Amino acid sequence: AQSVTQPDIHITVSEGASLELRCNYSYGATPYLFWYVQSPGQGLQLLLKYFSGDTLVQGIKGFEAEFKRSQSSFNLRKPSVHWSDAAEYFCAVGARTGGFKTIFGAGTRLFVKA
C-alpha cells in the first residue's frame, strides 16, 4: 500500500525568501504524485502533478516540484514566497494499480512573515 510522509508540520519563511516543502512516499512502483494547497477558508486546489516524463514539474502560482526516484521524494519549491502563499500544503500519491486511490500526507502549514 502506498503512504506519504511530510516531515514538517509547519514552516515559517520570510516574504521573498525561497521555500522547500518536503515529501517522501512509499510505493512499490513509480506512483502518481501531487501537491495540493488549502488556503484559509477555501477548498483544496491542485498545484501540480507528476506521472511521467520530465522529473521537474511546473505548477500554478510559481510552484515547482522535483521527483527523485532514488530518494522517494517529491519536494515542492518556490523561489520567492508571497504572503498570499500562507496555507496548508498536502502531498499526495496515487497508485498506478488496483483501485487508484489517492492517499494524502499529514500536511505542512506554511507561515509567511513580513
Place this chain on the structure above:
Amino acid sequence: GAGVSQSPSNKVTEKGKDVELRCDPISGHTALYWYRQSLGQGLEFLIYFQGNSAPDKSGLPSDRFSAERTGGSVSTLTIQRTQQEDSAVYLCASSSTGIGNEKLFFGSGTQLSVL
C-alpha cells in the same frame, strides 16, 4: 453541477446520535472519495467508489462508519453512535474516471462537531 457539493456545511450533534453527510459529485464523474481532516492528522482516506466496482472501504476507522453511493452519483456517509473523536471536517472529492493520475475536485466539506 458546477462543483462538488456537500451538505450540511456544519453539523452539531450529541454523542451517541447517528449522522448522515451528503456528497453530490460533479456530474459524470465516476470516482468518489471521502476523506476526514482532523487537526494535525492531514487528510485521512476513508472510502473510495469507482464506477460499479465494489468500494474500497479500507480507510473506514470502525464499523460505525458506512457509506453508500446511489445510482453512481450521490453518496452518503453515515456515522452511527457518534463519539467525540469523530469531530472533524469530512471532505468529499470526485474525479472523472478514478485513474490515479487524475486531479481530484473537492467539496467544501462538512464540519462535524460531536458534543
